[in-house]
Amino acid sequence: MDYALVLILGLVAGTVGGIVGFGTSIMLMPALVLVFGPRQAVPIMAIASIMANASRAAAWWREVDWRATAAYSAAAMPAAALGARTLLALPTDIVEALLGAFFIAMIPLRRWMLRQNWRLSRAQLALVGAVIGFITGIVVSTGPLNTPFFLMHGLVKGAYLATEAMSSIAVYVAKAAAFRTLGALPLETIAEGLIVGSSLVAGAFIAKRFVLRIDAERFRLLMDGLMLGAGLLMLGTAIAR
Numbered sequence: 001m002d003y004a005l006v007l008i009l010g011l012v013a014g015t016v017g018g019i020v021g022f023g024t025s026i027m028l029m030p031a032l033v034l035v036f037g038p039r040q041a042v043p044i045m046a047i048a049s050i051m052a053n054a055s056r057a058a059a060w061w062r063e064v065d066w067r068a069t070a071a072y073s074a075a076a077m078p079a080a081a082l083g084a085r086t087l088l089a090l091p092t093d094i095v096e097a098l099l100g101a102f103f104i105a106m107i108p109l110r111r112w113m114l115r116q117n118w119r120l121s122r123a124q125l126a127l128v129g130a131v132i133g134f135i136t137g138i139v140v141s142t143g144p145l146n147t148p149f150f151l152m153h154g155l156v157k158g159a160y161l162a163t164e165a166m167s168s169i170a171v172y173v174a175k176a177a178a179f180r181t182l183g184a185l186p187l188e189t190i191a192e193g194l195i196v197g198s199s200l201v202a203g204a205f206i207a208k209r210f211v212l213r214i215d216a217e218r219f220r221l222l223m224d225g226l227m228l229g230a231g232l233l234m235l236g237t238a239i240a241r
Contacts, residue, residue: 002035007199014052014203017143018059018161019210019222024052024200025141026230036192042087043185045140046176047193052200053165053172059208060162068153068163071122073170076133080171083137084178093238095139100234103144107224110148120153129167136171137178143168144227151220 009031010024017024025045032041057064120128128149136142150164179185 003195006031006035006196010048010196010199011203011206014055014200015207015210016203016226017052017200018056018204018207023143023226023230024203025049025143026226026233028196029140032196039184040189040192042140043176043179043189044193044196046172046179046185047190048197048200049172050169050176051194051197052204053168055201055204056165057162057169059204060158060165063158064162064166065153065155065159066166067122068125068150068155069166069170071126072129072167074129075126076129076136076167076171077174079130079133080137080174081178083134084175085137085182087138095135096234097238099135099139099142099145100231100236100238103227103231103234106144106148107227110151111220111224113148113152118152120149122153125149125153133171133174137175141230144223144230147223147227 006028010028013024013027016027028048029041029045032044036044132142132145132149135145146164146168150160150167155163176185
């Protein structure tokens with residue numbers, strides 16, 4: 001029954017994540033913590049996130065911006081591995097509180113930045129990747145952090161979803177490899193991550209038909225709503241600890 005509930009929630013989370021580019025980890029983590037415990041939930045989500053992003057990239061394969069992906073990933077991968085190694089030593093409640101406040105603040109800030117018509121170069125995207133990669137190594141999800149920067153690189157809808165997904169695959173592979181090296185990712189945990197990830201894969205392809213029908217402004221509004229929810233959830237989690 002526990003697995004069934006996780007898989008159903010994973011299908012919903014995969015669909016939402018396939019539409020806006022993030023949110024799967026935020027929706028799934030409470031259930032994973034209840035079923036598997038907090039220590040095991042993080043590496044399980046790392047494996048599931050690789051599968052979720054791979055399916056999202058496959059759904060929009062022709063729209064991947066490979067140069068942007070390479071620039072972001074080259075800096076983000078070593079930073080993510082370093083972040084994973086410092087995970088056990090860092091007070092995650094403080095990090096989650098800061099990230100929650102940042103997510104909420106990014107809603108008006110992102111819109112203001114878009115009105116300035118700023119565009120990030122690939123070198124600037126690489127710098128962003130180094131910072132977000134390190135944070136991703138420490139906390140479960142930083143998907144909303146990526147959103148404004150990939151949009152400011154000129155990506156939207158399918159191109160945004162595909163490029164952000166390919167970049168995230170690189171980050172989570174580095175994170176999972178670090179967990180494996182540290183002994184926090186045994187074969188049993190990998191198997192559980194693959195099971196959870198299978199439901200996310202199905203959701204990504206369900207989401208494609210919705211993305212094709214939604215206009216760019218509604219797409220951004222949907223992302224704003226999920227960023228607000230993510231920020232409030234992370235603030236609530238940090239306060240409750």
